[in-house]
Amino acid sequence: MAHRWMLLVLSMAAISFTAGCRENPAQVEAKPGGYVGSHVCGQCHDRIASTWKTTPHSMVIRQVNGPDDPAILGDWATPPDFTTKDASGQSVSVTSLGDLKKSDILLVHGVLWKQRYINADWEVQKFQWNMVDNTWAPYHFSDPQGPNWKTDCAYCHVTGFRPADNSWAELSIGCEACHGPGVAHVKARGLARANTIVNPAKLPWHLASDICGQCHTRGKTPDGKQSYPAGFQVGKRLLPSMFQVAGYDDTSAWWPSGAIKQHRQQYPEWQTSKHFQAGVSCMDCHTTHSTGNRFSTKVAGNNLCLGCHATISTDPVSGHAPIKDAPQHSDCIGCHMPATGKSATVGDERTHTFKVIPPRLTMELGDGDVNKQPNSCNSCHHHSKHAPEQLQARLDAARRPLPQTP
Ligand code: HEC
Ligand code: HEC
Ligand code: HEC
Ligand code: HEC
Ligand code: HEC
Ligand code: HEC
Ligand code: HEC
Numbered sequence: 139m140a141h142r143w144m145l146l147v148l149s150m151a152a153i154s155f156t157a158g159c160r161e162n163p164a165q166v167e168a169k170p171g172g173y174v175g176s177h178v179c180g181q182c183h184d185r186i187a188s189t190w191k192t193t194p195h196s197m198v199i200r201q202v203n204g205p206d207d208p209a210i211l212g213d214w215a216t217p218p219d220f221t222t223k224d225a226s227g228q229s230v231s232v233t234s235l236g237d238l239k240k241s242d243i244l245l246v247h248g249v250l251w252k253q254r255y256i257n258a259d260w261e262v263q264k265f266q267w268n269m270v271d272n273t274w275a276p277y278h279f280s281d282p283q284g285p286n287w288k289t290d291c292a293y294c295h296v297t298g299f300r301p302a303d304n305s306w307a308e309l310s311i312g313c314e315a316c317h318g319p320g321v322a323h324v325k326a327r328g329l330a331r332a333n334t335i336v337n338p339a340k341l342p343w344h345l346a347s348d349i350c351g352q353c354h355t356r357g358k359t360p361d362g363k364q365s366y367p368a369g370f371q372v373g374k375r376l377l378p379s380m381f382q383v384a385g386y387d388d389t390s391a392w393w394p395s396g397a398i399k400q401h402r403q404q405y406p407e408w409q410t411s412k413h414f415q416a417g418v419s420c421m422d423c424h425t426t427h428s429t430g431n432r433f434s435t436k437v438a439g440n441n442l443c444l445g446c447h448a449t450i451s452t453d454p455v456s457g458h459a460p461i462k463d464a465p466q467h468s469d470c471i472g473c474h475m476p477a478t479g480k481s482a483t484v485g486d487e488r489t490h491t492f493k494v495i496p497p498r499l500t501m502e503l504g505d506g507d508v509n510k511q512p513n514s515c516n517s518c519h520h521h522s523k524h525a526p527e528q529l530q531a532r533l534d535a536a537r538r539p540l541p542q543t544p
C-alpha cells in the first residue's frame with residue numbers, strides 16, 4: 139500500500155514538472171548555432187531567469203511596439219539645443235529633431251546612460267537621448283551615412299550573433315551570451331546532461347572574465363574588419379587570436395596616463411591591474427544574474443573593497459587616506475576608480491585600473507590642464523584653490539607609510 143502512495147506522489151511530481159514547462163525542452167527548436175533563447179532556460183532555471191530579468195543586460199535592446207511604447211525614453215516635446223558640425227564641416231546650432239519621427243523607430247537601444255534609435259533599415263539615428271541630464275545630443279551627426287546597427291553594433295548587444303549573415307538569436311544579453319549555445323544541454327536527460335554547457339564558475343578566472351571581455355572592450359579583430367570578436371566561443375581564449383584591444387596610441391580611447399576616455403573598456407583596463415595579476419575577476423566584484431545597485435556590484439561602495447582589503451583603515455584621523463590634515467577621505471572608489479570615461483557625458487564611467495592618478499600626471503602629461511589629463515584628486519576638487527600642483531604638494535608632503543595589504 140505504502141509504495142502505491144509513493145508511486146502516486148512521484149507521478150504527480152513528474153506531471154507538475156512537465157506542466158511547468160510551456161514547451162517540452164526535448165522538442166525545442168534551436169536557432170542556427172544551437173541557441174534556444176532565455177525563455178527556454180527559464181523553464182527549469184526559473185529563479186535565475188526571474189532575477190536576470192531585472193538586470194540591465196536583459197533590457198538593453200527593446201523592439202518598439204508603436205510610437206507610444208514606454209520603452210522610448212527620449213522626450214520629443216523638448217527640442218534639442220546643441221552646437222555641432224554638419225556634413226560639410228560647418229558649425230551648426232541644432233534646435234529641432236529634423237525628420238526623426240517616433241513612428242520610424244524599430245529598436246530602442248539603452249536604459250542606463252543614453253538611448254539611441256534604430257529604424258527598419260538598421261540605421262542608427264543622429265540624435266541620442268542622454269538619461270544622465272535629460273537632453274538630446276548629436277550622434278555621428280556629420281556622417282551622411284551613420285553606423286549600421288546590424289553590422290557595426292549588434293554583436294555586443296544581442297545573444298547568438300552569426301557573423302555569416304549578421305543575424306542573431308535573441309535581442310539583449312541572454313543566458314547563452316555568457317553560457318554559450320544551449321540546445322545540447324536542454325535536450326540531454328539525466329546524467330547525459332553533465333558538461334553540456336559552459337559554467338563560468340568551473341573555468342579559470344581569466345577565461346571566465348574573457349566571457350565579459352568579448353563585449354566590455356574596444357578594438358578590432360586581427361584582420362581589422364570588425365570592432366567585435368566575431369566568432370568568439372565562450373570558454374575559449376579571447377586575446378590575441380580573436381581580438382586586438384585599441385592601443386594607447388588611440389587617443390580617442392585613452393588618456394595619456396592610460397585611463398579610459400570612453401566607455402566599454404573595463405576588460406582591457408582590468409588586465410593592466412594588480413587585481414588581474416592576483417586572479418580577482420569581474421565576478422569577484424559584480425553579480426551576474428541579479429542586480430542590487432546601479433552597477434551591480436556585490437556589495438555597495440567602499441564595503442566592496444574592504445571585504446578583501448580589511449587592513450586598510452577608514453578611520454577619519456589615522457586612516458589610509460594619505461593626505462595630512464585631510465581626514466575626510468575614505469571613499470576608496472573616489473581615489474582608486476576616478477570617473478574619467480564617457481558614455482553619455484564626460485565622467486559618467488569609472489576606470490578599472492584601480493590605480494590612483496596623481497595630480498603630477500596632469501602636470502606632466504596634460505600641461506596642467508585636467509581636460510587634457512584628469513586625475514583622482516580633481517575629480518572631486520574642482521576649485522582653483524585646488525590646482526593640480528597644490529594637490530600634488532599636499533599628497534607628497536603628507537604621504538605617510540601606507541598600511542600593508544595582507
Ligand atoms: C529541462 C531543464 C533544463 C533546461 C531547459 C536548462 N537547464 Fe541548465 N541545468 C538543468 C539541470 C537539472 C542542471 C543541473 C544538473 C546537471 O548539470 O546535470 C543544469 C545545470 C546548468 C548549469 C551548470 C552546469 C555545470 O556544469 O555546472 C548551467 C550553467 C546551466 N544549466 C545553464 C542553462 C542555460 C543557459 C539554459 C538555456 C540555454 C539551461 N540551462 C536550460 C536543467 C535545465
Ligand atoms: C552576464 C553573463 C551571464 C548571463 C547573462 C547569465 N549567466 Fe549564468 N552564470 C554566469 C556566471 C559568471 C556564472 C558562474 C557563477 C557566478 O559567478 O555567478 C553563472 C552560473 C550559472 C549557473 C550555475 C549555477 C550557479 O548559480 O552558479 C546556472 C544554472 C546559470 N548560470 C544559468 C543562467 C541562466 C538560466 C541565465 C539566463 C536567465 C543566465 N545564467 C544568464 C554568467 C551569466
Ligand atoms: C565590442 C562591443 C560593443 C560594440 C561593438 C558596441 N557596443 Fe555599445 N556597449 C557595449 C557595452 C559593453 C556597453 C555597456 C558598458 C559601458 O558602457 O561601459 C555598451 C553601451 C552602449 C549604450 C548605452 C546603454 C545604456 O543603457 O545607456 C548604447 C546606446 C550603445 N552601447 C550603442 C552602441 C551602438 C549604436 C553601437 C554601434 C555603433 C555600439 N554600441 C557598439 C559594447 C559594445
Ligand atoms: C575590484 C572590483 C571590481 C572588479 C574586479 C571589476 N569591477 Fe566593474 N566596477 C566596480 C565598481 C566599484 C564600479 C563602480 C560602481 C559605482 O560607481 O557605484 C564598477 C563599475 C562597472 C561598470 C559600470 C561602468 C563603469 O565603468 O563605471 C561596468 C560596465 C563594469 N564595472 C564592468 C566590469 C567588468 C566587465 C569587469 C571585468 C573585466 C569588472 N567590471 C571588474 C568594481 C569592479
Ligand atoms: C554580449 C555582450 C555582453 C557580455 C557577454 C557581458 N556584458 Fe555586461 N553589458 C553589456 C551591455 C550591452 C551593457 C549595457 C546594458 C545596459 O545599459 O542596459 C552591459 C552592462 C554591464 C554592467 C553595468 C550595468 C549593470 O549594473 O549590470 C556591468 C556591471 C556588466 N555589464 C558586467 C558584466 C560582466 C561581469 C560580464 C561577464 C560575466 C558581462 N557584463 C558580460 C554587454 C555584455
Ligand atoms: C575579491 C577581493 C578583492 C576586492 C573585492 C578588491 N580587491 Fe583590491 N586587491 C585584491 C588582491 C588579492 C590584490 C593583490 C594583492 C595585494 O596587493 O593586496 C589587490 C590589489 C589592489 C591594489 C593594488 C595594490 C598594490 O600593491 O599596488 C589596489 C590599489 C586595490 N586592490 C584597490 C581596491 C579597491 C579600490 C577595491 C574596491 C573597488 C578593491 N581593491 C577590491 C583583492 C580585492
Ligand atoms: C585620498 C585618496 C585615497 C583614498 C580615499 C583611498 N586611497 Fe588607497 N591609495 C591612495 C594613494 C595615493 C596610494 C599610494 C599609491 C599610489 O600613489 O598609487 C594608495 C594605495 C593603496 C593601496 C596599495 C598600497 C597598500 O596600502 O597596500 C591599496 C590596496 C589601497 N590604496 C586601497 C584603498 C582602499 C581599500 C580604500 C578605501 C578604504 C582606499 N585605498 C582609499 C589614495 C587613496
Ligand code: HEC
Pocket residue numbers: 461463464466467469472473514515516517518519529530532533
Ligand atoms: C571622493 C571625493 C574626493 C577625492 C577623490 C579627493 N578628495 Fe580631498 N576632500 C574631499 C572632501 C569632501 C574634503 C573636505 C571638504 C573640503 O575641504 O573641500 C576634502 C579635503 C581635502 C583637503 C583639505 C582641505 C583643503 O582645502 O585643504 C585636501 C588637502 C585634499 N582634500 C586633498 C586631496 C588630494 C591630494 C586628493 C587626491 C589624492 C583628494 N583630496 C581626493 C573629497 C575628495
